[in-house]
């Protein structure tokens with residue numbers, strides 16, 4: 001079932017449970033604004049998810065409602081994870097699905113970081 005990004009935040013989503021420590025994760029980075037962990041079903045040689053600590057359904061919700069401090073902290077964290085994991089020299093992709101057309105499955109904003117090798121075309125029809 002895909003996410004309706006116009007609905008209010010539901011703290012029973014799986015990433016909220018990960019943030020509360022109720023479900024384990026393979027953490028690669030954590031700070032006051034973000035948690036980064038390996039995707040459980042990787043779609044590239046290196047596939048990391050970065051999520052904000054705050055309760056935001058999607059990029060749409062976050063970009064509208066998060067404070068400047070949260071936005072800056074989160075964006076810095078995404079960049080740091082990519083650098084720290086050695087993804088910059090060979091290149092990587094940042095992707096965030098919003099809602100039905102994009103196939104968003106988890107109703108807590110997450111940025112996918114893909115890297116570790118060639119990623120192919122951005123989209124295939």
Ligand code: AMP
Pocket residue numbers: 014023025038039040041042049096097103104105106
């Ligand atoms: P999206 O389709 O953009 O909502 O992506 C959701 C992503 O979350 C998928 O790539 C899943 O493989 C990933 N995922 C779901 N549950 C977990 C989990 N418990 N730990 C790590 N990644 C997960």
